[in-house]
Amino acid sequence: MLVLHIGMQDMKLRLPHELSGGELQRFCIARALAAEQLAEIPADLLAQPNAALALEYLQALPETIVPVPVARRGSGYHDASLSALSSATAVRAALARGGLTAALAAIPSPEALRAAEESGFVHEEEALTQALLYRLRTASPAELAALYGMDEGLENRFIAAAQTCSTRETLLDCVKTRRYTRARLSRLCAYALLNLTRDFAQTHRAPDYARVLGFRKSAAPLLKTINQRSSIPLITKAANFDRSNPLFALNVLAQDLWSLGVSNPSLRASGRDFTTSPAILSR
DSSP states (O other), X not given: OHHHHTTOGGGTTSOGGGSOHXXXXXXXXXXXXXXXXXXXXXXXXXXXXXXXXXXXXXXXXXXXXXXXXXXXXXXXXXXXXXXXXOOHHHHHHHXXXXXXXXXXXXXXXXXXXXXXXXXXXXXXXXXXXXXXXXXXXXXXXHHHHTBTTOOTTHHHHHHHHHTTOOSHHHHHHHHOOSSSOHHHHHHHHHHHHHTOBHHHHHHOOSOSOEEOOEEEGGGHHHHHHHXXXXXXXXESOGGGSOTTOHHHHHHHHHHHHHHTTBSOGGGOOSOGGGTOOOEEEOO
């Protein structure tokens, strides 16, 4: 009955990647209503950041895996105030204001952030704005429409906004509507820079590998066990993986693009994936 109520009766047999952004939004509303009515899960709980993503993970788990919920501690996902255990949003805002000391005090393991700040391996908020605007100003509507998630004429809004906007934030302000969240539009900016097309996303819907970016030293035995039991390769050293793998190539491209925006010019070279080891925290 819910699909009839929100006008989705003709979409029941279609896969998620076959739906437009607006159709997916209606599907999420229907799922939240169903969860509230049938599973007694409050709809406002599913409206919280990452809650819908957690539900997707739970649905995808095989019956042999028993999920263990872990309650979030400290600040909320979008909480902009610093605390003993702050959100990433609050930490980024503090760094943007130049409050490094306050940011370091607000995270449980500050050594990695301190080292990145000292070496200049940090990314400014608007570091890639010129590259993004160049991409949007020179791409055709058809090229942008082919990007993953660029639905319902959004490419035209991006192209129009890119002609007059000079920062990424003002670009998002110009494109944003009640229908399209800022988070979704921000992801589309990344897809534009990486040329992540709808065809590519539909062709590579499952991961070919898992990438270890960092871990606590005490968790090394657990990491070894995961590697032994995993059905896909667990990458701890990128140089040993197949560079022709399309997903891995996209991963490397994303890192190379990110490196262009770091504050220290000497760290902007490409290929850092093959020269940087995972971060190992001592505690």
